[in-house]
Amino acid sequence: MATDIHLPDTGSTNPVDIIELHVKVGDEVSEGQTLMTLESDKATIDVPSPAAGKIEKLLVKVGQKVKTGDAILSLAGGEQKAAQPAAKPVEAAQTAAAKPTETPVEKAPAPQISEAKPITPSPEGVTTSSADILAGPAVRRLARLLGVDLSKVNATGERNRISKDDVKAYVKNILTSGATTASGGFSLPSMPVIDFAQFGAIESSPLSRIKKLTSQNLSRNWLLAPHVTQFDEADITDLEAFRKRESARFEKQGVKLTPLVFIMKAVVSALKEFPQFNASIDHTGDNLILKKHYHIGIAVDTPDGLVVPVIRNVDQKSLTELAKELAEVSVKAREKKLSAQDMQGSSFTISSLGGIGGKFFTPIINLPNVAILGVSKSSIKPIYDGSQFQPRLILPLSLSYDHRVIDGAEGARFCVKLAQLLGDIRNLLL
Numbered sequence: 001m002a003t004d005i006h007l008p009d010t011g012s013t014n015p016v017d018i019i020e021l022h023v024k025v026g027d028e029v030s031e032g033q034t035l036m037t038l039e040s041d042k043a044t045i046d047v048p049s050p051a052a053g054k055i056e057k058l059l060v061k062v063g064q065k066v067k068t069g070d071a072i073l074s075l076a077g078g079e080q081k082a083a084q085p086a087a088k089p090v091e092a093a094q095t096a097a098a099k100p101t102e103t104p105v106e107k108a109p110a111p112q113i114s115e116a117k118p119i120t121p122s123p124e125g126v127t128t129s130s131a132d133i134l135a136g137p138a139v140r141r142l143a144r145l146l147g148v149d150l151s152k153v154n155a156t157g158e159r160n161r162i163s164k165d166d167v168k169a170y171v172k173n174i175l176t177s178g179a180t181t182a183s184g185g186f187s188l189p190s191m192p193v194i195d196f197a198q199f200g201a202i203e204s205s206p207l208s209r210i211k212k213l214t215s216q217n218l219s220r221n222w223l224l225a226p227h228v229t230q231f232d233e234a235d236i237t238d239l240e241a242f243r244k245r246e247s248a249r250f251e252k253q254g255v256k257l258t259p260l261v262f263i264m265k266a267v268v269s270a271l272k273e274f275p276q277f278n279a280s281i282d283h284t285g286d287n288l289i290l291k292k293h294y295h296i297g298i299a300v301d302t303p304d305g306l307v308v309p310v311i312r313n314v315d316q317k318s319l320t321e322l323a324k325e326l327a328e329v330s331v332k333a334r335e336k337k338l339s340a341q342d343m344q345g346s347s348f349t350i351s352s353l354g355g356i357g358g359k360f361f362t363p364i365i366n367l368p369n370v371a372i373l374g375v376s377k378s379s380i381k382p383i384y385d386g387s388q389f390q391p392r393l394i395l396p397l398s399l400s401y402d403h404r405v406i407d408g409a410e411g412a413r414f415c416v417k418l419a420q421l422l423g424d425i426r427n428l429l430l
């Protein structure tokens with residue numbers, strides 16, 4: 001028979017984040033085995049199993065907030081132990097380790113708590129939520145002891161989990177390279193702590209997990225890659241006429257043909273002619289990896305923030321297939337159903353704000369890509385044809401590229417080529 005296991009006293013009246021699940025449905029667990037790791041504003045907490053048995057159902061997931069008494073999983077078989085005394089916290093953080101007054105049979109033993117700082121200001125002043133970092137309490141203790149910001153450590157463990165060896169390797173690397181500040185001998189000044197309430201009424205709300213991860217990635221990419229953004233315009237009058245003609249036929253197949261599908265095709269043709277745009281710098285910084293595949297990341301706007309699913313082998317897919325896949329990933333993104341794999345392996349990225357509006361913008365490169373194409377809303381403009389002005393539909397393009405890899409002239413040539421491809425529909429269909 002299965003018994004619901006409830007969360008014992010976490011020592012906090014506030015809900016706490018589940019930052020790691022150590023078991024899955026079907027796992028056999030022994031008494032005392034860690035089921036999950038939580039993180040409150042004072043501590044990381046390992047929740048042990050109250051008994052041996054088989055996990056029949058998980059009632060929670062990573063990222064969810066839970067509080068004392070919540071049902072966390074259903075455990076089948078094994079002998080359920082009677083009330084357990086409160087376990088002692090592993091380390092200080094006594095305040096977080098309030099003793100449970102009573103421990104009902106179905107409650108897990110008191111969680112193992114170790115202190116941890118959830119928000120770790122780095123020397124550069126960039127803050128990182130430790131809830132986004134997978135590391136056990138012992139690793140967090142070691143990092144704290146050595147003054148290491150875990151957000152900077154390269155994780156080699158399963159699902160990007162940081163091990164003690166990773167922390168040691170990070171410290172060793174810093175000691176051997178002698179690097180204490182950002183290259184160039186300067187470090188970024190940190191942001192002062194500001195009490196915003198002193199200026200008027202405010203409301204504070206937590207950033208979503210996606211927003212926090214995005215902010216780390218964008219800050220890193222913005223700082224690491226010297227960005228240049230090249231602007232250009234493509235005359236898509238004929239392309240749009242074709243798209244409108246074909247749309248009805250596509251709609252019968254349940255497919256919406258937006259300009260983005262043609263732009264993806266045009267980008268791949270341009271990438272074939274300019275392979276250095278479909279590339280990455282390797283980890284040594286000494287080699288350029290040219291990709292022979294065309295996996296295009298598409299920035300998708302969701303209520304929780306920006307995600308970038310990848311559409312693979314765009315060169316091998318028809319307009320119909322691409323339109324279908326684009327619609328599928330957009331829905332998956334907005335329903336939070338994308339897996340980590342769905343968002344890996346892009347060789348180039350497109351960010352389209354064409355459905356919203358605006359003219360040009362400066363997209364941030366999605367490293368390790370070396371370039372990103374920003375697309376804005378097309379509009380009718382008077383274009384001089386040599387004898388008179390003609391109303392033409394013009395699409396604004398904004399290409400940001402990594403100047404370490406791509407020269408200004410190449411950036412301009414890539415955009416000119418892209419505009420040519422989009423300007424003559426035969427280029428894309430033949």
Ligand code: CAO
Pocket residue numbers: 257258259260261298299300301302306326330351352353354355356363364375376377378395
């Ligand atoms: N010019 C004019 N109209 C355009 C257009 C363009 N460049 N691009 C799309 N449109 C039109 C479409 O044809 C569609 O019109 P109808 O509803 O009349 O058929 C409408 O705008 C909405 O399109 P869409 O946005 O639903 O579809 P899409 O294929 O163009 O884009 C997706 C899909 C997922 C990229 C988009 O929904 C999205 O999330 N965009 C935001 C990406 C973002 O936030 N980028 C910023 C990241 S920071 O670099």
